[in-house]
Amino acid sequence: SYVLTQPPSVSVAPGQTARITCGGNNIGSKSVHWYQQKPGQAPVLVVYDDSDRPSGIPERFSGSNSGNTATLTISRVEAGDEADYYCQVWDSSSDHFWVFGGGTKLTVL
Amino acid sequence: QVQLVQSGAEVKKPGSSVKVSCKASGGTFSSYTISWVRQAPGQGLEWMGRIIPILGIANYAQKFQGRVTITADKSTSTAYMELSSLRSEDTAVYYCARVKGAGSSWYDYWGQGTLVTVSS
Numbered sequence: 029s030y031v032l033t034q035p036p037s038v039s040v041a042p043g044q045t046a047r048i049t050c051g052g053n054n055i056g057s058k059s060v061h062w063y064q065q066k067p068g069q070a071p072v073l074v075v076y077d078d079s080d081r082p083s084g085i086p087e088r089f090s091g092s093n094s095g096n097t098a099t100l101t102i103s104r105v106e107a108g109d110e111a112d113y114y115c116q117v118w119d120s121s122s123d124h125f126w127v128f129g130g131g132t133k134l135t136v137l
Numbered sequence: 138q139v140q141l142v143q144s145g146a147e148v149k150k151p152g153s154s155v156k157v158s159c160k161a162s163g164g165t166f167s168s169y170t171i172s173w174v175r176q177a178p179g180q181g182l183e184w185m186g187r188i189i190p191i192l193g194i195a196n197y198a199q200k201f202q203g204r205v206t207i208t209a210d211k212s213t214s215t216a217y218m219e220l221s222s223l224r225s226e227d228t229a230v231y232y233c234a235r236v237k238g239a240g241s242s243w244y245d246y247w248g249q250g251t252l253v254t255v256s257s
Binding site: 061063071073077082116118123124126127 | 182240243247249
């Protein structure tokens with residue numbers, strides 16, 4: 029089945045830019061979606077279809093996808109952005125139609 | 138605005154079953170696809186299965202085949218996930234989520250989660 033690989037953790041100082049990667053075989057041919065999850069809460073969609081933002085998500089959140097890597101970029105990081113972030117694709121050939129990466133803990137220093 | 142409200146926390150014995158509900162409001166329930174995703178303590182998200190209420194069709198991850206049953210009641214706009222033969226490794230928060238998009242799809246609304254604890 030299709031595998032998505034994320035770094036376990038990323039650290040960044042407030043005001044800087046955080047980049048969280050999601051690796052997969054030819055992931056650039058798929059649409060990638062990103063979720064933010066804070067402790068004790070359900071995930072929240074922050075980017076869909078590689079780079080689109082749902083209503084209410086700040087422009088500081090952006091995404092890109094090419095080759096074997098998709099990236100979630102968070103500009104001007106704030107303390108409130110500290111959370112776990114998960115990438116996700118839909119893969120019809122996979123047993124798990126909806127495939128998630130293992131998640132990345134973003135720490136704001 | 139779509140809302141998914143799940144049933145409350147459960148404590149179950151090993152070998153028993155649990156049934157979690159997910160009541161939807163807003164939108165047209167029968168046109169949704171609802172997935173169930175679980176998250177073990179300190180772990181990531183794991184897709185379990187989905188149901189298309191208007192068709193009454195459910196699909197399951199192979200890992201859960203034979204142990205999970207997902208159903209939907211269109212009259213009450215409620216989806217259910219029943220997991221049987223529970224073991225300690227099934228201790229997790231179980232989420233329902235609405236599928237959005239055609240082809241490559243994502244989850245735009247999530248339930249608040251239901252903690253299921255399996256313990257003797």
